[in-house]
Amino acid sequence: MRSLIIGGNRSGKSARAEALIAAAAGSSEVLYVAPGLTSGDDNDFAERVAAHQARRPTSWRTIETRDVSSVLRDNPDAFVLIDDLAAWLTSTLDANLGWTGDRHAADTEIDDLFAALSEFRGTAVLVSAEVGLGVVAPTTSGRQFADILGALNSRLAGECDSAEFVVAGHAIALDGRTHPSPAAAERDDAVSRFGSADARHAAVDQEAVPQRPPRPDLSAGPLAGTAGTATTVGTVAAASTSSSNEDDSAPISPDTQPSDENFPGLGDAALYDTPGRFGKVAQPDRNVSGQALDHQARLTKPAGSLGRLEDLAVWYSACRGEVPPPPLANTSVVVFAGDHGVAAHGVSAFPPEVTTQMVDNILSGGAGVSVLARQFGATVKVADMAVDGPTPEHTRRHKIRRSSGSLDREDALTQEETLAAIAAGRRIADEEIDAGADLLIAGDLGIGNTTPATVLIGTITGLEPVTIVGRGTGIDDAGWMRKAAAVRDGMFRSRNVSRKPVELLQRVGGADLAAMAGFLAQAALRKTPCILDGVVVTSAALVADLLAPGARGWWQAGHRSPEPAHTTGLTYLGLEPIIEGNLRLGEGSGAVTALPILQGAVAVIREMATFDAAGVSGKSETSTD
Numbered sequence: 001m002r003s004l005i006i007g008g009n010r011s012g013k014s015a016r017a018e019a020l021i022a023a024a025a026g027s028s029e030v031l032y033v034a035p036g037l038t039s040g041d042d043n044d045f046a047e048r049v050a051a052h053q054a055r056r057p058t059s060w061r062t063i064e065t066r067d068v069s070s071v072l073r074d075n076p077d078a079f080v081l082i083d084d085l086a087a088w089l090t091s092t093l094d095a096n097l098g099w100t101g102d103r104h105a106a107d108t109e110i111d112d113l114f115a116a117l118s119e120f121r122g123t124a125v126l127v128s129a130e131v132g133l134g135v136v137a138p139t140t141s142g143r144q145f146a147d148i149l150g151a152l153n154s155r156l157a158g159e160c161d162s163a164e165f166v167v168a169g170h171a172i173a174l175d176g177r178t179h180p181s182p183a184a185a186e187r188d189d190a191v192s193r194f195g196s197a198d199a200r201h202a203a204v205d206q207e208a209v210p211q212r213p214p215r216p217d218l219s220a221g222p223l224a225g226t227a228g229t230a231t232t233v234g235t236v237a238a239a240s241t242s243s244s245n246e247d248d249s250a251p252i253s254p255d256t257q258p259s260d261e262n263f264p265g266l267g268d269a270a271l272y273d274t275p276g277r278f279g280k281v282a283q284p285d286r287n288v289s290g291q292a293l294d295h296q297a298r299l300t301k302p303a304g305s306l307g308r309l310e311d312l313a314v315w316y317s318a319c320r321g322e323v324p325p326p327p328l329a330n331t332s333v334v335v336f337a338g339d340h341g342v343a344a345h346g347v348s349a350f351p352p353e354v355t356t357q358m359v360d361n362i363l364s365g366g367a368g369v370s371v372l373a374r375q376f377g378a379t380v381k382v383a384d385m386a387v388d389g390p391t392p393e394h395t396r397r398h399k400i401r402r403s404s405g406s407l408d409r410e411d412a413l414t415q416e417e418t419l420a421a422i423a424a425g426r427r428i429a430d431e432e433i434d435a436g437a438d439l440l441i442a443g444d445l446g447i448g449n450t451t452p453a454t455v456l457i458g459t460i461t462g463l464e465p466v467t468i469v470g471r472g473t474g475i476d477d478a479g480w481m482r483k484a485a486a487v488r489d490g491m492f493r494s495r496n497v498s499r500k501p502v503e504l505l506q507r508v509g510g511a512d513l514a515a516m517a518g519f520l521a522q523a524a525l526r527k528t529p530c531i532l533d534g535v536v537v538t539s540a541a542l543v544a545d546l547l548a549p550g551a552r553g554w555w556q557a558g559h560r561s562p563e564p565a566h567t568t569g570l571t572y573l574g575l576e577p578i579i580e581g582n583l584r585l586g587e588g589s590g591a592v593t594a595l596p597i598l599q600g601a602v603a604v605i606r607e608m609a610t611f612d613a614a615g616v617s618g619k620s621e622t623s624t625d
Contacts, residue, residue, distance in 0.1 A: 002124045004156045007166035021125045025079040030060045036087025069116035077122045086129035104574045111549030158499045265398040268423040275423035276502040278548035281524045284318035292317035298610040312601035319529040324606040331378040332432045333588045335443035338386035338512030341406030343448025347483040349473040352447045356389030369587035376595045386511035398424040404510035408489035418506040425518025443588025444536035453539035455490035455508045457565040459498045470563035501546040516540035524551035531558045531591040535566035558591030
């Protein structure tokens with residue numbers, strides 16, 4: 001269980017947190033994590049620290065560290081008090097030079113903190129400062145700190161099981177209830193929420209140890225593809241798994257699937273112990289980035305004269321771990337196809353049956369992505385995740401269901417289907433990488449899929465629906481209003497799971513989007529670079545970065561579509577598009593269009609002569625008085 005205690009300076013928030021964790025832990029050890037840095041010449045702050053230390057029981061263990069994530073991971077079943085996260089943010093910004101206008105300087109450590117919280121099984125009480133009640137300098141740095149802390153607190157409230165606001169020594173639950181301050185009442189309150197230590201330990205002792213299901217045989221591998229021609233991906237015997245939904249909001253279950261159709265993708269969940277958990281993702285090698293920059297400076301050109309090509313070459317070198325990098329010779333495009341129940345409510349200019357027809361078009365090589373892939377030497381593959389119509393059997397080897405629920409009024413998937421779809425995406429990525437792919441591209445196919453994509457982006461970024469709803473396949477004003485209403489309703493249904501990627505996909509995603517998220521996250525985990533396509537793939541990327549914090553370091557944005565949500569998503573990820581072509585076809589076509597630019601960047605750093613090798617004089621070294 002996790003509880004957030006928030007308040008202003010001298011509000012009593014620390015005392016409240018200490019009382020809660022003490023009552024919950026009983027005689028068990030409490031880990032008191034102090035993540036802030038104490039200045040040696042700040043006597044007032046030192047006195048506050050001493051007062052806090054004096055009231056802690058001697059049985060508590062104090063850990064002074066900024067690495068809160070490691071404490072949580074190293075003590076997964078402990079009683080932990082973290083006081084406080086505003087101080088942690090300050091020291092994190094200090095460590096990452098985050099006071100100079102870079103609002104994303106601390107993103108990696110913040111995402112890792114939430115990944116550690118999501119994995120933590122014990123009892124945690126988190127303390128943070130309400131940004132509006134603290135002293136914040138009216139400067140650029142002060143405003144940036146306020147913005148980041150406000151966003152951090154919002155994420156914490158969404159991640160925790162309960163949240164309280166403390167004012168004048170009284171704790172007010174954010175559901176409107178007021179908690180009294182006497183010690184007995186606080187103990188009753190803590191036990192009712194967390195359970196006593198004795199009760200928790202007894203439950204753990206009696207809990208059955210889950211057995212890992214047998215791992216399916218992966219020896220067959222994927223079928224080989226040809227340039228610009230669609231082939232299939234993956235296969236596994238069907239297996240049924242089940243899990244309960246612990247969310248208190250009691251979501252509406254989507255319609256059950258036809259009993260006479262086989263959905264082999266449900267068996268993919270057996271491949272991974274925890275399909276929806278990835279852990280921290282290692283970043284592209286910074287040392288190699290430096291080597292690539294040095295190599296660029298020795299090439300026969302003025303420094304920086306090839307602009308973005310140089311940046312892309314440095315990034316690709318860091319991803320591959322050597323300078324010059326290996327040639328970019330094997331790009332695999334996987335188009336994830338699926339229908340969405342919301343399409344039946346007038347949010348698209350085309351009928352749902354177009355999805356089935358376009359699967360055939362891609363397979364025959366006549367689709368836009370097929371033509372572009374042939375031109376640039378990439379392979380295209382189709383995975384039917386949730387098409388609501390007949391498709392060739394070989395495309396259904398990872399299929400989860402027919403269509404997805406209408407997100408504005410019901411869950412898009414069940415929890416079982418969500419985890420299976422994520423696992424299917426992971427397996428597809430594994431197969432492509434194991435077959436030799438050095439670059440991956442995810443494509444999308446599905447009438448109405450920009451609606452769930454917009455909901456995902458809006459929910460994660462917190463923007464108003466009307467500011468991010470676009471025209472999709474070309475809807476008129478009436479269609480736009482229907483789409484905006486569906487996005488609004490979907491965002492309302494998902495408002496309290498914005499930082500819980502599996503639950504978010506279950507409520508308002510879809511099998512295709514969940515598989516794309518798993519695909520992109522697994523590629524990053526396997527240190528394989530990707531080019532992102534349009535708004536649908538980018539929405540899956542935002543979820544993938546929640547599933548696997550830091551995954552965004554392995555991606556480049558192929559292009560920027562006219563969909564407002566696409567720009568929002570790219571900005572949130574901190575990605576700049578390679579091209580600005582006003583493309584909005586989907587299928588992965590925009591990413592494939594950007595592919596030759598990346599190919600050119602890699603060719604330059606591999607094949608361009610250095611000044612020494614070519615016998616060309618470098619930049620003149622002149623001096624002035």
